[in-house]
Amino acid sequence: MTLQETIIQQLGVKPVIDPQEEIRKSIDFLKAYLKNIPF
DSSP states (O other): OOHHHHHHHHHTOOSSOOHHHHHHHHHHHHHHHHHHSOO
C-alpha cells in the first residue's frame, strides 16, 4: 500500500475530488445555514 493510499484510508477521504461537486455542496451548505440563522 502506498503512502497516499494509507492516508486516504486513515482519513476516510475521497481518492479523487470533483470540484463541481464540492462547490455545489458548499453552496447548498451555505444556503441551508443562512436560511436557519436569523439576522
